[in-house]
């Protein structure tokens with residue numbers, strides 16, 4: 001069978017290639033096929049690693065200023081094509097267009113940040129010692145692999161690529177199989193705008209991630225892996241690296257608590273909690289999964305929250321007015337239904353939603369919305385024994401818990417294997433600070449629904465991951481440290 005050139009989603013050694021076979025990409029709202037992508041195997045992945053190794057010596061010799069110029073050019077190109085890229089993302093991920101556009105603009109900011117931060121990746125001279133000076137040098141760690149998920153298919157990919165390139169590392173990208181097209185398009189655009197030499201930025205799409213990634217992990221020339229995805233796969237990557245060590249950054253699952261203290265601005269807290277839950281239909285690693293409300297303000301807070309939830313408009317992400325897209329697939333929907341059924345069985349009350357969503361009949365309704373839609377849902381009377389209280393739901397369901405005193409809320413918030421993000425709503429400085437200090441999470445948002453900025457390190461504690469992306473820590477993840485002692 002002749003190779004279909006539209007499936008040429010493999011960028012290897014400067015050349016776009018199709019694979020021996022291809023796989024279909026579907027619109028999760030309609031289940032229609034929107035594209036086909038190359039289905040690479042280990043051979044193509046290893047060819048990319050060969051090219052990365054060949055490119056590494058000259059890429060590390062480029063100046064930080066040169067790399068910054070290339071990254072800024074890529075940022076401008078991303079901004080100029082934001083609408084088109086957002087539409088591409090919505091077509092395969094399902095999120096509302098305005099969210100997709102926000103993610104694209106955030107990705108451009110990340111490219112700019114990495115461009116600037118790469119110029120500050122300097123070392124130091126130590127205090128005078130006998131003999132001569134001591135130096136601390138930083139150098140690129142070497143060829144890197146970036147494995148990214150479908151839920152934020154642009155920002156997760158760009159974050160890794162931008163920091164790796166800024167640090168002087170060639171990088172191979174492996175986007176999620178549900179969303180290969182936006183990842184591939186971003187790789188194309190960054191490579192072209194940045195006029196990157198062959199092998200510096202490459203892309204591998206595949207439906208066989210374990211096999212393809214396994215082949216790369218078995219090769220000690222791969223010096224760095226940066227993974228964003230589930231905790232189970234993240235742990236398997238650590239286990240797969242046998243016989244040699246390599247730098248590994250993991251951004252894994254979360255189970256974010258939000259605490260509403262009784263001195264919070266309640267309308268603002270309700271708006272922020274709803275935003276932090278229902279963005280991307282709840283399929284976010286930093287989505288609020290447990291909402292703790294102080295007993296004294298519960299009666300006033302709940303109607304404000306329900307009002308926000310009632311205002312959400314499910315539908316196709318590309319349609320005007322849609323604020324809630326579908327889940328990525330029916331496996332995700334099954335998990336949501338399992339969590340809701342278990343919570344109800346254990347005494348929770350469905351205060352909003354609680355069912356699969358189907359489009360209301362009527363004029364102007366878009367036909368064919370057969371994807372995995374679920375109504376925006378609020379459960380009251382939740383308790384810590386429910387499945388939803390310990391497992392990441394990854395869907396549009398918000399369980400609400402009551403608490404009496406601050407320490408109890410903090411303790412229950414911390415009672416999870418995860419430690420990615422936590423939200424605090426309140427106004428008393430002392431109690432807010434106490435919560436910030438005691439919460440065991442890599443990210444704490446105070447009266448804020450969107451705690452992601454390029455300037456801030458992003459990442460989790462406990463089973464939510466290791467290392468950070470963003471902030472000055474982000475570039476550290478791609479640099480080795482060398483100590484030099486001199487006797488001159």
Ligand code: NAD
Pocket residue numbers: 147148149150151152156174175176177209210211213214228229230231233234236250251252253254284285286392420459460464465
């Ligand atoms: P996933 O782990 O199934 O997939 C993520 C990536 O890993 C994909 O590219 C996939 O192809 C690849 N992959 C799958 N199996 C693999 C294997 N055996 N070896 C190597 N690579 C493999 O996760 P998902 O369901 O697509 O994404 C959702 C998860 O990601 C959630 O748990 C979410 O919380 C987490 N997430 C975390 C962050 C963060 O920054 N901490 C951000 C977004 C998503």
